[in-house]
Structure formats: structure tokens, C-alpha cells
Amino acid sequence: MHTPVRxxxxxxxxxxxxxxxxxxxxxxxxxxxxxxxxxxxxxGARLRELFLDMAVIRRIDTEATALQRQGELGLWPxxxxxxxxxxxxGRSLRSSDFAFTSYRENGVAYCRGVGMxxxxxVWRGNAAAGWDPYSVNMAPTQVIIGAQALHAxxxxxxxxxDGSDDAAISYFGDGATSQGDVNEAxxxxxxxxxxxxxxxxxxxWAISEPVTLQAQVPIANRAxxxxxxxxxxxxxxxxxxxxATREALDRARTGNGPTFVEAVxxxxxxxxxxxxxxxxxxAAELEQWRGKDPLARVQALLETMGxxxxxxxxxxxxxxxxxxxxxxxxCLGMPDPxxxxxxxxxxxxxxxxxxxxxEQYSRYLSGFAGEATRS
Amino acid sequence: MTxxxxxxxxxxxxxxxxxxDPKVLIMGEDVGKLGGVFxxxxxxxxxxxxxxxxxxxxxxxxxxxxxxxxxxxxxxxVVEIQFDGFIYPAFDQIVSQVAKMHxxxxxxxxxxxxxxxxxxxxIGSPEHHSESPEAYFTHTSGLRVISVSNPQDAYxxxxxxxxxxxxxxxFEPKRRYHVKGEVEEAAEAQLPMGAARVVTPGSDVTLVAxxxxxxxxxxxxxxxxxxxxxxxxxxLRSLAPVDFATVEASVRKTGRLVITHEAxxxxxxxxxxAASITERCFDYLEHAPVRVTGFDIPYPPARLESHHLxxxxxxxxxxxxxxxxxxxxxxxxGRTVSAVG
Ligand SMILES: Cc1ncc(C[n+]2csc(CCOP(=O)(O)OP(=O)(O)O)c2C)c(N)n1
Numbered sequence: 036m037h038t039p040v041r042x043x044x045x046x047x048x049x050x051x052x053x054x055x056x057x058x059x060x061x062x063x064x065x066x067x068x069x070x071x072x073x074x075x076x077x078x079g080a081r082l083r084e085l086f087l088d089m090a091v092i093r094r095i096d097t098e099a100t101a102l103q104r105q106g107e108l109g110l111w112p113x114x115x116x117x118x119x120x121x122x123x124x125g126r127s128l129r130s131s132d133f134a135f136t137s138y139r140e141n142g143v144a145y146c147r148g149v150g151m152x153x154x155x156x157v158w159r160g161n162a163a164a165g166w167d168p169y170s171v172n173m174a175p176t177q178v179i180i181g182a183q184a185l186h187a188x189x190x191x192x193x194x195x196x197d198g199s200d201d202a203a204i205s206y207f208g209d210g211a212t213s214q215g216d217v218n219e220a221x222x223x224x225x226x227x228x229x230x231x232x233x234x235x236x237x238x239x240w241a242i243s244e245p246v247t248l249q250a251q252v253p254i255a256n257r258a259x260x261x262x263x264x265x266x267x268x269x270x271x272x273x274x275x276x277x278x279a280t281r282e283a284l285d286r287a288r289t290g291n292g293p294t295f296v297e298a299v300x301x302x303x304x305x306x307x308x309x310x311x312x313x314x315x316x317x318a319a320e321l322e323q324w325r326g327k328d329p330l331a332r333v334q335a336l337l338e339t340m341g342x343x344x345x346x347x348x349x350x351x352x353x354x355x356x357x358x359x360x361x362x363x364x365x366c367l368g369m370p371d372p373x374x375x376x377x378x379x380x381x382x383x384x385x386x387x388x389x390x391x392x393x394e395q396y397s398r399y400l401s402g403f404a405g406e407a408t409r410s
Numbered sequence: 411m412t413x414x415x416x417x418x419x420x421x422x423x424x425x426x427x428x429x430x431d432p433k434v435l436i437m438g439e440d441v442g443k444l445g446g447v448f449x450x451x452x453x454x455x456x457x458x459x460x461x462x463x464x465x466x467x468x469x470x471x472x473x474x475x476x477x478x479x480x481x482x483x484x485x486x487x488v489v490e491i492q493f494d495g496f497i498y499p500a501f502d503q504i505v506s507q508v509a510k511m512h513x514x515x516x517x518x519x520x521x522x523x524x525x526x527x528x529x530x531x532x533i534g535s536p537e538h539h540s541e542s543p544e545a546y547f548t549h550t551s552g553l554r555v556i557s558v559s560n561p562q563d564a565y566x567x568x569x570x571x572x573x574x575x576x577x578x579x580x581f582e583p584k585r586r587y588h589v590k591g592e593v594e595e596a597a598e599a600q601l602p603m604g605a606a607r608v609v610t611p612g613s614d615v616t617l618v619a620x621x622x623x624x625x626x627x628x629x630x631x632x633x634x635x636x637x638x639x640x641x642x643x644x645x646l647r648s649l650a651p652v653d654f655a656t657v658e659a660s661v662r663k664t665g666r667l668v669i670t671h672e673a674x675x676x677x678x679x680x681x682x683x684a685a686s687i688t689e690r691c692f693d694y695l696e697h698a699p700v701r702v703t704g705f706d707i708p709y710p711p712a713r714l715e716s717h718h719l720x721x722x723x724x725x726x727x728x729x730x731x732x733x734x735x736x737x738x739x740x741x742x743x744g745r746t747v748s749a750v751g
Contacts, residue, residue: 109534109712138536160712163537178538179496180468213467215499241468243444249467315443377717381707388676392705396717399727399738 052253054299055279056269060327062335064274073278073285079342085273086333087351088126089118092142093330094355095151098362099141099158103308107366109160112139116271116303119329120236122146123276124298127284128204133190134173135183136206139236143206147171151358151365161372181207181214184233188220191229191287202287204232204280210241212257213249221261221295230287232280233258233295236270238302243315258295270298271329301327374400411594417587419561420450420526422595423568424488428458431486434572437464437473438490438526447492448528448587470496474503477523478511486522486572494529495538501546508577509552523577524568529557530622530672531719532585534712541709542673547579548650548682555650556603557581559624561591563647570603578603581649583622606653608660612642615729616660618669618683620646623720627670630725641729649679654686661691666732667699670720675703700739702728 125146164175187205283294445452455463531540619627680701
């Protein structure tokens, strides 16, 4: 007789498993004996800045999505709903730390100081990497799921060999935790006590696959098996994310090795602009997460504190509109790459085959000079 | 006869294979509810259940390795690799395990595994989404490698691949998924999986292509005939083994060979075909075989891919070269040959 296979939908981690939360979805600041100390310095003014950061990257995200719809970008991976995870962690880093991210951490890139044109370059299809990694201490966005976790572990090994108190941070999704690379990165980081933070943005979905297909227990529970302490945090709570990341970074800086942070959040939009989430996920689930919006709760808290007045609201509007306008102008003003760029930088030193191909191709192109193409 | 797109023809072939053999199962990322990112498995989970159309964790080595285990147990897994550039995490399982199991066990263990790979460029994707990795696999003994170029072949060859007792890599030219064609679902396959096909007969030049470039090669033949040149286009269909007999027969007739593929040139399939045909037909050749391929570069960003991909004009430039007409592939006048060039 055929016994039904147990399908992973029936079990696994759930967003209601316990996590660190400092601001409730209603905007109430809840004390936490362990984590309050990491955000003691975050006063009203700082909280406003964090709100503004989140509002700006939300606006950048909306504008980029619009640019994609208008045919100006090839693709865009929206970060809507993940603002607190990206800003709370991104604003915890210092400039000498080094970030290794996936394609979705455009808000982290913003925190690192990546300019708008550089942010757009890859998605417009102009270049394979948008910025000079050493100018912002952030690796190019990674498309191969999980590969960057190993790069961060290795970079962190280098930090400790150098005797520095910098840290490396690697961002990846819940789906990525199934890859060998992420698991191997944890093995290396633990073995060498590397100063690295593994920041897992658990947005509940890997394209159409729910997190329960990747993990039968909360993802944060996996790291201790590698000998790595972990924190599960409300990923829609910018303050909690900041506290957790700061604790993790402090552990790295003080020679106490890697930490795994699971930020529990939700991808409110499609996986990318090429995806149709209505094929696989429930509208009710989306609605439920709308009530946990990372911006709304900070706004509510600021309102309680008397810090969300009309002047601030107007300032936020002006700053977000300016960011959107800057993004659009940078995107549309970007020059197209030249044919010779096809051959540039494949090797650091001259290469005889490629030189020959380049020579043949430029001869080929010059054959068209002043004539319509044959086809 | 039914008119269907390339993509739907693969779906229909998969469906028929699953109906015919309960041991056939599909595995991969997003193949279930979503029907795959290209919708090739659309509707199959609904009809065959989650035990036969299995959404897997996001781990290519895991997918391939568990498929090996399922094959040990008598299943015929059909694995979907979401995009060409994501096959590399599974590379070790494919070349070290899948390819060698039959040989190592002296035939005791069969690995009737089909690996579907949407491959190639031309759709303006980000990096890792437009690769042509076929040569890595043709270089590995124990694997069969095929690439389809039209809906009818897509339909029949997926079934042949699944029915084969050997592991088969089935390369799907993703930029042709929406091309429509006639598919005869009832008919038995016209050609065995390993056979090449003469697409358009001709007498002056043999033009070998496969997968995404077959339609381009056909267009080039039409353009050449406007200039009075008769090009015979051959769709290779099977990349390992290559049906050299069909190519050889053509070259004996035409005396000239052009091979085109999107993959990089060095160490590519074009090099192998050029060398093998030269060995077999040296006395018949009027000119050295010429390759029109992607450059030896990482696949470029979307706004540069039109330079990298062989198009009709570059293929005609190659045709000019074997006809000894002015061509950018012929040595430049006065060019000295460098010691290492
Ligand atoms: C090695 C590899 N396999 C498959 C893909 C295709 N792919 C791109 S994103 C994605 C889902 C990733 O999910 P997750 O890790 O949870 O990150 P999220 O997109 O949710 O931020 C998949 C399967 C890929 N980019 N790399």
C-alpha cells in the first residue's frame, strides 16, 4: 500500500516562533533586558533618521520597479517589506567592515554609500558589477545563491590574520540556507572563529517555495549545530535588527567568532519583476504581514513621542522624492556600453586568443561603417 | 498535428512520459505550484501529485545527488536546473557521480536521469542566466548531451531522453520557448536521439548549428541563397555523441564547413567538429573549417550580448571566409602571425 509522503508544508518553522522584538507592530516600545543595551544611544533623532532611511529605500525600490516596467531596467528584485532588516543591519556596520550580499540588498548598498548610477548599472544590463567593491567595502551583488557566505567567511579569516577588529557580514535568504556553500561557510567560520556575521533574511519565500521546504525548525536553530550562536529577531523591527546586528558585530570585533542572525520578515512584492506571486501564495498571508509593516510601526512610535509632526512628514516626502528623481536621472543618463567593453577585463594581463578575437571583431564591425546591415 | 510553442511541446512530452511510466518523476526548484520559472512543468503537479512533481530545497548538488539515489531505487528522475548558470553547484554530482556510476558498477546500476537545462542567451537576463555550458558535459564520458531546436524535436526528444538508460543532458534554448510549430503527438519519433538532421539542403557550404542558432542558421542560408550561395544547414541535435556521418556526408558534397554556437570558441564543440571532420574529409575540403561562436569571455551584460552572440551577419561572414571571399575571419592583409596567437 502506498503511504503518503510527508510533505514539508505540514511542518517547519513558523513566524510565531519566539524572536527579539523592541517595537511592536502597533508602535509600542517594549523593554528587553538583553537587547536594550545595544540600542541605548538610539534617541528620537536617531529613530527619525532610521525612519527616513527606510522611507528612502522604499521609494528607491518603487521607482526602480517603475523603471523596469517602463523598459529602462532589465529586471529588479523588490525589497518592499524588508526595509527594517536592511537598514537596521546596514546602519550597524562601520565603513571599514565589509559586506557580501545577494541581489536584493539594495538598501544595504544604499547604507554603504553606493551611488544611484552604480545601483542601477547591473539591473539596466550595462555591467556585471555596479561599483568598485573597495570604494564602499561591499562585494558586487551575488546571484549564485549562497556563494557569498563563503566569501564573507574567508574575508573574515583575513581580518583575524591581520589582527584587525573589523568584521565581515554576509546576507542571504532563507532559501540559501539549503545550499552547501552556506553550510560550508558556517563550518569554516566556526573552525577559525572568523569575525563574520551571517545575516539571514528570512522573507518566508524562495521564489515559490515556502521557508518550510528549506527548514523543519526555525532557521536560527541550525547555526548552534555548527557551534555558532544565533539570534532570531523580528525583521520588521528596525531597532531589534540593529540590536541583534550590533551584538553580533561586537562578538566578531572582540574575537568571539561568528554569529548567525535570522531576521524574520516577509517579501511583500514579487520575487523579481519577472515573477507572479499570485500563482503560489495566499492573499490573506500578504494582508496579515501588511499589519506588521516596518515603517508604519516606527511612525506610530514617533507619533507617540511627538516626533512625527507635519514638518518631519514634509521633509520625508521631499527627501524621498529627491531620491527617486536622482535615481531616475542616473538611470536614464547612463551611457550605453561600447562594443570594445565586451573584451575588457576578462584577464588582468594580455591574452593572445582574446586579442585575436577582438581584432577580428573590430575588423568585422568596421566592415559595416557607412552601410546598412546586410540583414 | 497540433500547433504549440516550444515550451508547451516539452510540457506535453513530459506529461506523456509520466503517463507511460509511473517511475518517471520530476524534481527541481519551483517546478510544482509555480510550474517552473519558464512554466515548463505547469499543471503537472496538479495532475500527478507532489510525490511525482517534487519541489526541492534550493540546493542543486542536493537535487542531483538525491536523483542519483532515486535512480538506484529504480526511479527515472527528470531534474530541472532552473537556469544554465546554476548547474555548476551540481557539477560535481554530474561529472563525478552521474556520469560514472554505470561504468564503475560494470552496468549493474543504471542512471536513467534526464537533466533539463534552459540555456543560452538572447533574453536580456542578468549574469548567470545566459550560459552555454554544454562543452563541459560533452567532455565527460558517460553522459549523453542533446539540444533541441524546434517544437517537434522538443516533444519527441524529451521522451527519448527519459526512456534512455543513460543520463542525458537536455539543453533547451530558452530564447526559443515561445516559438510555435507543428507537433505530431501520435507519431513515433522520426529520428533516433543521436541523429543529426539536414534542415535545408545545399551544395556550396555546410553550416552546422544546434539549439538556439538553428533558426538563425536557416535564415543565413536564405540570405546566402539571395547571393547565389547554396548552404546546407545541419541541426546537430545530439552533441554527445555527435552524428559525424551526417556532417561528413554533407562536407564531402560541399567541401566547406562552418560551425556556429553561442558558447565560447576555445575548447568548444566547434573545435571538436572541425578537427573530426578535417580528419575524416581532409581531401574533400576546399578551405579549413571555420567557427562562428561566442567570444572567449564571460557572458556579457545584457546591453552587450548582441555583440557576443553569433547573428545572421556574423554567420554569413564565416560563410564568406570558407568561400575565400573578403571576411573579417580571414587573416588581415599584411598581418604577421604571432608566436603564441
Ligand atoms: C545556485 C542558484 N540556484 C538557483 C537560483 C535561482 N534563484 C534566484 S533567487 C532564488 C530564490 C532565493 O530565495 P532566498 O534564498 O530565500 O532569497 P530571497 O530571494 O527570498 O531574498 C532562486 C531559486 C540562483 N540564483 N542560484
